[in-house]
Amino acid sequence: MRSADSGLGQLVWFKRDLRIHDHAPLTEAARRGPVLGLYVYEPSVVRSSEFDFCHLQFINESLAELSANLSARGGRLVIAHGEIVPVLERLRSLCQFNAIWSHEETGNDVTYRRDLAIGEWCRSHGIAWHELPQTGVVRRLRSRDGWSRIWARRMADAPLPAPATISSWDAPAGRNDSWRQHLAGLDVGILDAGALGVAGVSKPEAWHGGEANARKVLASFLDHRGVNYQREMSSPVTAFDSCSRLSPYLAWGNISMRAVHNAARDRVAELREQQAFGMPVDRRWFMSIRAFEARLRWHCHFMQKLESEPAIEFHNMMRSLDGLREAEFDESRFSAWCAGETGFPMVDASMRALHRGGWINFRMRAMLVSFAAWHLWLHWRRPAVFLARHFIDFEPGIHFSQFQMQSGTTGINALRIYSPAKQVLDHDPSGVFIRKYVPELAGIPDEFLAEPHLMPAATQKESGCVIGKDYPAPLVDHKTAWKAARERVSAFRKSAGPALKDEKKAVLARHGSRKKTGKSG
Ligand SMILES: Cc1cc2nc3c(=O)[nH]c(=O)nc-3n(C[C@H](O)[C@H](O)[C@H](O)COP(=O)(O)OP(=O)(O)OC[C@H]3O[C@@H](n4cnc5c(N)ncnc54)[C@H](O)[C@@H]3O)c2cc1C
Incomplete structure (x- = not known):
């Protein structure tokens, strides 16, 4: 310096x-x-x-x-x-x-x-x-080769302590009262949404910001909450507790990536030491912390994509896929998706959970976006802006890259179209999460949770949930929408011809993970 x-x-x-x-x-x-x-x-x-x-x-x-x-x-x-x-x-x-x-x-x-x-x-x-x-994001990165090494180097050092003392401009010596008054004039203090013209409403279940909270959340995750992280991260029933939920603290910088990474490494060392002394250690910790550390790397891997190509905030990562969805946008489908009124319980519960708390686990985010992109055939840009407002942890680099990945516009990731009904059967078969966020479905039998519109009329009446009146009929038919989406994308890919293959190489070189087994894209 x-x-x-x-x-x-x-x-x-x-x-x-x-x-x-x-x-x-x-x-x-x-x-x-x-x-x-x-x-x-x-x-x-x-x-x-x-x-x-x-x-x-x-x-x-x-x-x-x-x-x-x-x-x-x-x-x-x-x-x-x-x-x-x-x-x-x-x-x-x-x-x-x-x-x-x-x-x-x-x-x-x-x-x-x-x-x-x-x-x-x-x-x-x-x-x-x-x-x-x-973070591990590298400015003016020339090549993705070797990026992981830079990341590891940056994370290896111990976090810096907070300065013990800070000498302030505001200290009495050398500063007169008028300077302090002028500075006070500039200092507006903490302003509320009204004063700033910020839209939106309070989320009653949101976690609170601040360094002390970030450290508490990290400590509880590494001490007990995270033991089953790897197994429980995908279900919204367990993820609220088993995932770290550090994302807002990382997004707003209440804690550094390096501090989180170091704490995870120290926890593994502690567990190994306990093992060495013959103390009982739950082996699930090792798998869980390894999976967690991989995601810390993904955080920067995805942010690097936006850093290296800021245009992906607005444009398809693979430009040969321009035109896939741009020509149509069904406003009424979009409104139903935003409100959590699609008639697909897992989609609606996830969206409404976001309205109440601003956080949902990865699998449900991916399903929400997959549903918007494939079932509803909505271009990713407006849904991305909508969810940016509802994710307390909005991090542009992860957000836009993930949105494009789930919408199939990166050209380098396998297409994944989630079945919202299967997500219910796999991750919330008795409706703990769904019944909490979609109270209209609170009284329906478990066997109809995945597809409530299949309830016989008498069951609808008995359970206090008449489809089309108390809860919407499905916005689209899953199988028809799924088939139509696959056909449309493959027809589009065919029409794009060899340009697609050529561009794929360039996109991979610029953004692709260099790990052969990495699922992060
Ligand atoms: C469409 C879509 C949009 C997303 N938008 C955001 C966003 O705006 N901000 C955000 O922080 N995450 C985003 N994610 C990634 C991921 O869903 C969240 O980071 C994760 O759910 C946060 O919960 P957690 O802190 O408990 O994560 P954990 O599972 O405990 O992981 C620890 C940390 O690793 C990082 N991380 C975890 N999963 C991923 C991932 N798949 N990709 C990149 N980083 C990851 C996060 O910083 C997270 O806090 C998005 C995912 C999708 C599918």
Whole structure:
């Protein structure tokens, strides 16, 4: 780092890294001189179509804790409202600072353009902007070969401790009262959705943000919840407990990927030690933690796709598949899917669970998207924006890549069309999850949970669930829709001809996993 930074004001810009532990920009800045922490509610971000009340709530909970943690160390967090460049201009008119420290962000188009504008502003004002990685995502990656090694290297080091003390710009020495008043004018504090014009409603079952919560969730997963992770992750009956549910904490940076990875590794070492001392150890832990570690790598593997090709936020990863679904979009099907009113119990329960808590397990996410793409023949873009708002853990790089994978537009992954009825039989045969989120079905016999429309009229009446009145008839016929989707996609592929094969090689080279057995795509 440039030695010219030393001793002068250092600005630490917090974004999706709302923590003080293992925060390299904060650590580096604090080593060099007085620090001011900055978080900005940017209208272009908080009013974007992917941002929701649930994200703001999680962020605000995280900000309250971050601010307290910085203050406890002598630092200060200023929370501003406005586009970032004017905010920086204002700050600079109050005080000269010569360095901005932040983490690299693999965001959406809005944050990408914002970053370009900041880069330009920093260059024109002679301010150094130090962006440091916080995951395994590699900026300006030349080749996917060797990516896993870089990931492993980054995860190998121990996480950084939080700085013990932070010397603040706001400290009395050298600062007069008028400077502090101006700074206070910029600091709007924590703002609610009304003040920011953020749409959406509160999710009563949402988990809460913050570093302390992230650590608690991680500890409970590695201590007891995760023992059956590998077996129980696919069922929505067990996944709420058996999956780590760390995704929102990783998405908003309440905990670093490296800290999670290190904790998993330490837990395996602890179990091995217990084994070595002849203590009883549940062997399921080893399989479960191995499966968990693989997913931590997938997190960055999928984000890398958006980092390497930002256009996949909007365009098919395989351009030869452009035109597959673009020409039609059935609004009424889309509305029914969004509301959890499709007449397919597992689809509806999963969607309604998202409305209430903002989290659902991987298998149910994949099924929701598969259903939208194949059964309802909806182009992935609008469903992706809709679910971005409903996933508290919305992470653009994972989200758009996964959406394309489940919708069959990457060209490099096997097509997978889930049967929603089979998901009921496999993962919720007695309706524990379904009955909770679709109370209309609470009283129906188990044997009709997968396909309630097959209930005889008398059973419908007896169970208080008349199809078409209390609960919708299925929006489409599964077998017909499944067959039609397969035929359409294979006809389209045929018509695309050899271009498809050629492009597949290029997509694989750019985005494909190099692991022969990896299922991550
Ligand atoms: C259509 C679709 C959209 C998705 N959108 C998001 C999103 O916006 N944000 C998000 O964090 N995850 C997303 N996922 C991936 C995955 O479903 C979630 O990460 C996972 O369900 C979160 O629960 P968990 O924290 O308990 O995960 P665990 O199973 O405990 O895994 C630990 C961590 O590994 C990562 N991870 C797990 N599974 C995957 C995966 N398949 N791909 C990439 N990373 C993974 C996550 O960071 C997760 O927190 C999406 C999946 C699908 C099918």
